[in-house]
Amino acid sequence: MKTLSIMFVAVAFIATSSLYAQRKTDIENSKDHPLVSRFSGAVIEFYKETKWGSYKLPVDDNGKIDWKKPKELEGKVTRIQYTVSPDNNSEFVLQNYKSAFKKAGFTVLISIANEELGESDRPHTWGDKYYATGGYYNGLNNGKFGMGIGLPIWKNNHAFIAGRENKDGKDIYAVIYAVVDEKYTLITEDIVEVEAVETGMVSAENISQAILSSGHIAVYDIHFESGKSEIKQESSAALKNIAEYMNSNAAKKFFIVGHTDNTGNFAAAMVLSENRAKAITNELVTKYGVKPEQLNAQGIASLAPIESNLTKEGRAKNRRVEIVEQ
Template structure:
């Protein structure tokens, strides 16, 4: 088992009172090997999902406790709830994790210590905007937050750490995301399949063009799909297409409408610049979340709704 060690913890822990802590971790739980724990703390709740979506804040208004921006991550998500020995403050725990993770090559994306003067507002923002489970009937106090990115066993790993006091005890909500795109069992669509679908239905959904959350920059790994779209257009020199961007239901309507258009425009630019397709044959359109093909209530459904669609003009 890995432990976080620092002079700070060793100094304070000598005076720590663990009488209120459980004697053992909850059954079936364990530390995440990329992170570890503060010595003496106990796991009170533990869940792992092979695939899930996690939202974490990237900007919090100190005065009002509003979450101004957040990042959505997908992959294997581990959630661990620790109870900490008396005598260790949220700020102290925050510093220990930051130091330990930094020593492992993790970089800070965002942090606040403390995050706000309005813990009650932030508490509700975490629940309503980010989908965090309700921690308690009362809001936490002295809330600190740390968001870092690094790697573990050749995988990109994000660590989100909430430290706070509740019922007079320092507590930790740890979230670890090991990046892993949802496998929908979808293969790269071939030019011949694009041709058949457009002839029969007038459109085809494309899932092989990838973007980061909130981004309109096409990610590496999308080239095979773009090549097949270009091949279809060269096989059918008279074909003209609407390139339609679709998003899931996360975020506001206006935000998704703009994002979907930017993504469609990025696809058109790539086809024109890298594959020599005439811009007169393509028109980018963004429809945001208004034409889903599945529910937005599940990660799988949202993944199917995020797509590019080719529609015959």
């Protein structure tokens, strides 16, 4: 699976049950995520990995909470819930993560606590908006990544922080939501590794097999800046493998076909898909020695979907480049 960017989200809140006692050891088959260090003294209460999913983050580009137009992230989601002593109140958790973000090179996008979160946005409301299945708000993430412990009612000791870093061309976001109860503080980390659906790295061998069996192959390992035709550096391995196949089959000719999903303006998508196909053709010719007469660049936007555009998973599959034998 080709990773485009990595995002992690950490959230903290408290359970409603006064009968709950903090565990002494981590639950079985759980572990810290390598991107996020454990809060001192914390114990893992819940752990779940979702191989690929759609995750919504309610923070806009200006560092404001935006429930109506959240960022939509797609990729692997790991949720880890920790408990820690209630001596670690929400603002203390907030300040610790804020310092950790800055040391790690993150830009803090938002850092707010208690009244700054709004009178109506106490923990039970945040839980409904962010996590819940059903309910009044039908939460942004609709319970699909699991929750080990529920939220408190009317506990107004909570905080929220989000940060962003770009490392080696990959975006990393971090978000913490913290709440404190009488018994303990619960910290939940949502780690979202944003990436395309799993397809496997294209190789000369699997191109050959696909062309022989069906006359074409869908490629998901060539990446572009959003809304642009500039090819990202991480596409070089795929381009090299495509060129290897084409240079070994110099008598054959191919269409390079750009595809999009059905979002946005169709006319603009037609232009974009063709420009991306032309950019790939240019790279193959100028950098990898493919003969120009072998290639014909075409763009057809959303005219040939291979999955339904009604789901995010389907749209991700439809955003592709195809190599088609002429």
